Amino acid sequence: METLKAIASRFSCRKFVKGTMKEEDKRAILEAGMSAPSAMNRRPYDLIVIEDPEVLRPLEGSKPTLGLFYDNPLSVLIVVDEEKNPKMEFQEQDAAAVAENMLLAATDLGYGSLWAGITEKSDFQAGLAKIFGIPAGHRPAILLSFGIKGEHKEERPSRYEEAKIHHGRW
Ligand SMILES: Cc1cc2nc3c(=O)[nH]c(=O)nc-3n(C[C@H](O)[C@H](O)[C@H](O)COP(=O)(O)O)c2cc1C
Numbered sequence: 001m002e003t004l005k006a007i008a009s010r011f012s013c014r015k016f017v018k019g020t021m022k023e024e025d026k027r028a029i030l031e032a033g034m035s036a037p038s039a040m041n042r043r044p045y046d047l048i049v050i051e052d053p054e055v056l057r058p059l060e061g062s063k064p065t066l067g068l069f070y071d072n073p074l075s076v077l078i079v080v081d082e083e084k085n086p087k088m089e090f091q092e093q094d095a096a097a098v099a100e101n102m103l104l105a106a107t108d109l110g111y112g113s114l115w116a117g118i119t120e121k122s123d124f125q126a127g128l129a130k131i132f133g134i135p136a137g138h139r140p141a142i143l144l145s146f147g148i149k150g151e152h153k154e155e156r157p158s159r160y161e162e163a164k165i166h167h168g169r170w
Helices: 003-009 023-034 053-059 064-068 091-108 123-131
Strands: 045-050 074-081 112-117 138-149
Touching: 003 091, 023 045, 023 074, 023 091, 045 053, 045 091, 053 064, 053 123, 064 112, 074 091, 091 112, 091 138, 123 138
Parallel strands: none
Antiparallel strands: 045 074, 074 138, 112 138
């Protein structure tokens, strides 16, 4: 699949069915994430690989989206390191680049994917830190889940909006 095709075909999959993923596909998704651009190439993140999504169940009260993940062979928690680049605070941007690369890689490989946002200082964020033993100075930033699509979407219409484009200046 071509990159532009993967970009156009990616969608937030909210219906997954039970199934497995090849180990090499999991690895390819993780590797795509770690191939993302990063400020000063500091790559201020760690990735928690979750192959037993049942561990997330206690947090469903604070994040209902988790209810969609229980059939999925792979979820990934992107944890940012507050101490790498502390003054430049590019951790969020770096983490988002990792996430998008993983979503596109999963699309390319034929899997469904969903991004579950983590609100700063939320009960959900604290719960993730506790369950996964995240050390001080690190914080859960983005949770992604990957699996077998139980819904299929037509390639979506373009979201290009001319009104949002400002040529030269606002
Ligand atoms: C930062 C961020 C947080 C998101 N959090 C959630 C979430 O908690 N639950 C969910 O179902 N989708 C979540 N999404 C997915 C968006 O709802 C989705 O990308 C958007 O509606 C556009 O649809 P599409 O991904 O199918 O193109 C999130 C996406 C982003 C970028």
